[in-house]
Each structure stands twice: as structure tokens, then as C-alpha cells.
Amino acid sequence: MTKGAVTMKAGIIGCGKIFPMHAVSIKKQPLVQLAAVCDSNGELAEKTGKQYGCSYYTDYQEMIAKEKLDTVHICTPHYLHAEMAIYALEHGIHVLTEKPMAIELKDAKQMEEAAEKNGRVLMVSFQNRFNPGSLLIKKTLEAGELGSILSARASVTWNRSDEYYSKSDWKGTWEKEGGGVIIDQAIHTLDLMNWFIDSEVQWVDATISSRAHKTIKVEDCAEGLIHYKSGLNASFYAMNYYTYDAPVEIELHCEKGMVNLTGEKAVIAFHDGRQLAADRNPMETFDFGNVKQYWGVGHMKEIQNFYSCLAEGKRPRNTAGEVMSTQELVCAIYKSGKEGRVIPIKCKSISTP
Template sequence: MKKKLRVAIIGCGRILPMHAVPATVLEQSELVAVCDIRAERAKAAAEKYGCKAYTDYKDLLKKEKLDAVHVCIPHYLHPIVSEYALSCGVNVLSEKPMAIDYESAEKCVRTAERFGLNYGVILQCRYNKSAQLVKRALLGGRLGKIISARSTLTWTRPDSYYAESDWKGTWDKEGGGVVIDQAIHSMDLVNWFIGDTPVKVDVSIANRGHEIVKVEDSAEGLITYRNGVRYGFYCMNNYGCDEPIEIRLLCEKGKAVLTYDDACISYDDGTNETVVEQGSDIVYEGGKDYWGFQHIKQISQFYNAVLGLEPLEISGREALKIQKLICAVYESGKSGRPVYLNEEKK
């Protein structure tokens, strides 16, 4: 490959290895700089990955001739930094969520489209082998149409977890709790599988087990789609450990059951398809098991899009689908009333 993309990473927190390792090992890219408002963190990351350190992202974007930037900072800052980078002519790959509201996320999408730039959003679980198997079965017609779906997530995020951060567990900086930070991935997968527009979101949220934060640690609800599919979900982070998430799909020609690591499809004709994730040969020092191993696949695909080799798969426009749903979940949960989308109230 002749051209290597000059890339930088803004934010040197816990998620850094999932971006820095791919940026250094993939043949499409050269990691030229990292940036963090904490000088010691930026310096440590720069030394580890062999690049420059910055403490001001505007200074970084001004001085380095970048092709792309990874945005890995607190949620509320995602659209602010992403839009600025896009306005500087730099392609952006943002960690999820795009924002903590819909309007600023949509604004970033419009900015990227206006400048003809790639704006991607990390939803790496779509690249899990389990998710890919189910999506292929749906697109190929072998499972038929989805009739109904459900997802469950029971993880642990004790008060000590939130005490370590100055932004986690806050409405104004993280945007919420278990829904926007943990369940967003499983909810995105179900929304992606269904492939239609939600029209009614009826949700309840509560904080049942935390003392130091006010955001929700429990949520359940029913989401109804234009095509008639009903999706029920439950999530909470008061459990004693991180159990595997589970998604179940009832379809016209069979059933699918999947976690992030494996999937089993049972067809009505008596046949089955299964897949198990084999892990990764790449070591992400400090990475968490629940992040999976697919960041590198999405990052490589994003780089190919920036190089003009293929269309961007998970664009900002695509990510707006789950962003809109998450915002509706919170609107319904906070108000105690159903939220109707793209359809007159019935």
C-alpha cells in the first residue's frame, strides 16, 4: 500500500488501546500523535505508541496534517470535537455514542456530508461473528422476517466504578447510565437486525442500586416498529458480574440466539447454524473483555473508506438510527409516557 494515512487519537483514557493498537499495526495508517488534557496521560501514551503528544486538540489539528482523527473522550464532548475536526477537513471516527442528544449528532452528520468527509461511529459489535451470521441469515431470507425480538443485559457497575470518573454516571456529561453506556451495543444489534423504523417507544428507567449517581442503572421497555415487529429489552448494572448479553429473535422460519461471542440459529426445517468467536492474536493491554475484538475490523474498514477503496459501512448517517432510538428511550423513561416516532399517535 503506497499511502499511509496520518492519524491521531484525541483522548487517552481506558478505551485508548482499542484505537491505538489498530492505528499502529494496520498497514493503512501511521499514528502520528495522541492528545489528552492531562499532560501526563498524553506523554505516557505518546511514549508507548511512538508518536507526538498534545494537550490541546485544536493545536493538534492545526499543526499536524492529518487524514483522520479518532475521538475517544467523554460523551458530551464527542460532537464538539468531531464537528471541529470535520470543519478542519479531517475525517473522523468517533467512539459511541455520537452525542448525548440527537440534534448535535445530526449536525455532525450534516457537516461531514457538506465537506464530503467520512464520519464514522464505533459500533464494533456488528462485526462479531455471531452478529454477522445472524445478519446474513436475515438478508439471505433463510430465517424469513423477524416476528419479535428481545435482549437482556445484566452487568456490574458498582459505585466504586463511578467514583473513579468525573463524568461517568452524569446526565450532563455521559448522557445517562446503563442504556447509553452498556446496553447501546445490544440494542443497536437488534435495531440493525430488524432494519426498520421504530414508531413507538415505551420505557421505564430507575436508579435502584447506586448512591453516588442519579442516572438509571435499570431499564426495560417495548419498542414497536413500523413493520409490526415488537422488541422487548431489559438491562441493569446491579448484578454481581458481567454476564454475557443475550439476544433472541423469533423469525418466520426459525429462531436465533446470540451473545457477543457465539450464536445458534435453529431453522424450522430441523437444521442449525452455529458460530463461536475465537478471540484475537492481537494484545490490547488494558482492554476489557466486554469491548470484544472487533474495533480493529471497523477501524480498518474506516481507513479503507478514507482511502477511497470502499464505502463507509457504519457512517454517522447510519449511526443516527440508534442515536434516535436511545434518545427516545430516555424521553419515554424520564416522562413516564410512550414516545411516538415518524408516525401519528394512535
Template sequence: MIHFAIVGCGHIAHKHAKAMKLAQDAHLYAVCDTNRISLDDFIVKTGAIGYSDYSAMLDDPKIDVINICTPSGLHERLAVQAANAGKHIIVEKPVALDLESAARIQEACLRNGVKCAVVHPNRFRPAIVELKKMLEQGKFGTISHVNATVRWNRNQAYYDQALWRGTKAMDGGVLMNQAIHNLDLLLWLMGPVKHIQALTTTRLRDIEAEDVAAALLEFESGVVGMVEAASTIYPKNYEESLSIFGEKGTAVIGGPTASWIKHWAFEDSVQADNEQLIRRIEADPHGIPGHQQIISDMIGAIREDREPVVTVEDGRNALKLVLDIYEAADRNATARSFVQPGAAH
């Protein structure tokens, strides 16, 4: 049995606790939060040992893995502490809010010989797994372009739940919080990005970070990528999609979450086989929950002494792409500010 501990008893921690119940050989041993109400509620619901002092929890020799479920701005400090205490780590996305913090997490894990996984669970969705197979088999031929779309709702009440939500120092906006999963998928499927044009803005929510973003990517392979992300969709989550277009194949994964096959056509495929695949995905679009897969993979990584499927480096790459989009948007904003209304250009 591998003993896990959760720090941060907010909304996402409940997904981790549920995943531990479902994963074989995983046991939620302890939880930690400075908010006594949240902590006591979590203790009652899970039966775990409760700590209000993180350092004290790290001193417990029974704990094998720390799951970091706090606001993003705290990830670095908590992860480095856990690594220095010899604990393996599962950290919620984003791995950190800047590249220097991500590097310090990575260095601490290497120095202390501990594993660290970043929670990017969308890679485990059945439709995405099938999409990855088709790419690896070369079924698309030369790919012309890809598209990632997140059209979701995070209303003002969502951001008003806590002062840190929507801030640049502790949280970030729609790219850092929602669309980072889709950016991770693009990197996992298409490889590195070499050029970006972008625009980000805050249209409807009273927050510091962006609630709408659009980016045009050029991958090192020459593939063109388009990203649209918004947390302003009324009245609820509408669409999350991932599309790939190639000379010999087209695939669109969509729905409220990118879990259903909306289009699946390949030059050398049999239509009956395509329809059978679509029906199989529709029967169980989510498969084994992504958080459960992350937990189980960490157990395997510890026992087999290997890297987790989603590494700190993977988390850093997704973070870097978000930051590069922000930088491109800033360049774009600066360029636009030099163009006067009505001026010839």
C-alpha cells in the same frame, strides 16, 4: 499509510491504539489530552507525537483521521472542529448526547467533504454476521419477536473514577453507554421502531443517570422487541444476549458478551451444519476485533471515496432510540404519578 490521531487518552483510547497496530496501513501519528499525566503515559506507550492543544494538533497537515475518545458530552465540539480542519473522523459511541449535536456533526462532515464513522463494533462479531446472513436469506420466516439483554456490572468505583461519569450532561447511563450497541444491532437487523413503552430507574449507583432500564418496542414491521439493560449485576458482567424468534427459525447469541451461539435452529437447516457453525464460532468468538474493523473500514472509505460501514446517520439512529426510550419512560413516570396508592384504576 493513513495517519491517525487520538484525542482523549483514557481507557477506550488504548483499544484504538491497539487496533491501529493491527490494521494494515494504519499509523498512530499523534495523541492529544489536556491531562499531562495521561498524555505522557500514552506517548511513552505508543511513541506518538503528543499535543496538549487540540487546535494545534488539527493544524498538523500529516493527520488524516481524528479518533475522538473523550467523554460523550465533548464529541460534538471536537468532531465539528475536526471536520472544519478537513480531517476524517472516527467517534466513539454515542455519536453525541442529543440529536441537535449529532445533526451538527453530520452537517459539518457533509460541508467539508470528510468521512465520519461511529464506533458500533458489535456488528462485526462473527456470530452477529452469521445472524445477519440468516435474516437476509429469509431463514426466520415471519419474525414474532426479538430480545436484547445487557446484564453487566459497573460498580460505584467505576463511576467514581471521574466526575463526569454517570452525568446526563457528559455521559449518560446504562442505555447510552452499554446497551446502545445492542440498540444499534436491533435497528440494523429489524429496521425502524414506531412505538415504545419503557421504564428507567437508578436503583443502586450514586449517579444522575439510570442504572436499570426496560423497554417494549414495536418495530414498523410489526415485530415486537424487548430490551433489558442493567449495570447493577453482582459481582461482574453476567450476560449480553440477542435473540430472534421466527416462524421458521430461532437464534440466540449470548455469553458474557453476545459472541457465542447458544441456540441455532432453522426449518431447512442440517443439524450437522449447525453444529459445525457453532464449533467454528466457539473456536474464535470475537474474530477480528471490532475497533480494528472500524479502523480498516475507514481506510477503505477514504481510498474508495465511500461512506464508512457505520455512518453518522447510524449513530444518530441509535442515539435517537435511546432518547425515545427516555421519553417513553418519562411519559410512563408521569402517568404513574397520577395514580394514587389504593385508588381504583
């Protein structure tokens, strides 16, 4: 794609595994230039900067001071998201941060406040909300075609090896990752289920345990019940010691039909016999370099939404307010699991504008 006159300069902090999804997606946006990258690992920063033909830094504050950036993408360990996002927002820069928004709810709220105070956008990467299957479910529920949701269940049975944890200096630690299977892997599925339900959460009753991994303290298994104001109970089960990444499952039992999301494939079976379905479009592929295929094109769509909305002065999807409910949910699951009690909460997910 040839680019027209560049109107926005982007920087990325963190050049690790998820980095190419952001870098390649930025490169595909018209009117946006990947101006700089930053990684605390100097060799990696240099190699990445040279590969993408941009400036490189080991200190994100120096990058922000020197580069006159319009946007920053945060692709660093979880404990750094809040500090980096608030710093960028206070320097007048729009932020797209990877999930989770933060480890602690109070930090996520401070991030949201910084965005509001500085009139900047803070978007959080929940790219699965952009999948065709997720959008079909959301649209059908919003149109009222399914009536109300009576109950819901979700499961995530994935595989993260001991090596996955031992090779990382932050994964598997409470301080830097903020948890295990819930905050890192199952957060996407919980976010989708919560987004579909789109109601106030009243309480969470959950257990967390560290079962199969030898070297980590955080949970590799969790289950629980989320109770919504409507009376709806949503159950979830998540673990990451299965033998492979099985397709995640969400089922919504609705007044007028059943909704099943398996992996990215949505099937809606109405009681009157009608059926709707949507899945990943096999024509929509993207070469992100040496990156796992299962991440699909969600990041590309999300980053497209971020920049096209910024260019048009509109609010992108998945901004802080829209995803705060998922942050609150994740924090309540941990609190419930650690304290062994029901955690009352009050939050409402906000639908896509």
C-alpha cells in the same frame, strides 16, 4: 508488521481506557501512522505520546492545526463527541468516534450534516456489528431465510460498581455521560437488535430508574418496548448492578426459525431442523495491552474497515446515517423514561452496504 510508505496520518483524542484499542489497531494498519495523541490531562498525554512514539497535545484544536491529520479518533467523554467531531470534519478530517455518537439527537444530526457538507467520513464505533455471530445473523436475515421477524427481546445484566462511577469525573452524570446503563453499556445490544430488525421504529415506551448505586443520578436499570412499523414488538431489559457481566442476550422469533445471540455466539435454529452457528474465532486474539479481554477484536476489524475503505475511496460501515436510528432509539428511551409516556419516532436503520 512492516509498514510501507505512510499515506494517512491519524490522531487520537482521549487517552483513557478505550484508547489502546484504537492506538494498537491503528499501529497494525498498513499505510497509516499514529501521528499524534491528545488528552486534557497533560501528564497522560505526554506519557502516552512517548509510549507510542508520536507527538502529544493537551488541546485537540492545536493538534489539528499543527499535524495535518487525515483522520481523528474520538475517545473522550460523551458530551465532547459532537463538538470534537464537527470541528475535525470542518477541518477536512475523517472521524471515527466512539459510541454514543452524541448525547442529544440534534447534535448527532449536526455531526452527520458536517460530514456530508465537508465530504468526509464519520464512522461511529459499534464494533459488535463486526463479530462473526452478528454477521451470520444479519446475512441470514437479509437472505430471507428466516422469513420475517415476529418479535424480539434483549437483555443486558452487567456489573458497574460504585467505584467505577466515583473514580470517573464524567460517568454517572446526565451532563457528561448523558445517562447510565442505556447510553453506555446496553447501547451496543440495542444497536445490534435494531440493526437486525432493520425497520422503521414507530414508538418507544420505556422506564428508567436509579436503584442500586449510591452516588449516581443516572439510570442503572431500564426496560421497555420498541414498536416497529411491521407490528413487531421488541422488548429490552438492562441493568448494571448484577454481580458480573453476564453474556448479553438477543432472541429473534422469526417465521422460519429462532435466532439466539448469547454474548458473541449466534445460534440459528430453523423450524426444518437445520442449524447454523458462529462465535468468536479463538484464533483471532490480539494483545491490546492492559485492556479487558471481552472487548475482543471488534475494534481492530472496524478500524481496518475504516482505513481500507478510505484508501479505496469507498464508504466504510457504521457511518452516521447507518447508526442514526440507534441514536434516535436511545434518545427516545430517555425521553419516554423521563416523561413517563410513549414517544413516537420515525427512523429506519440502514443495512450494511
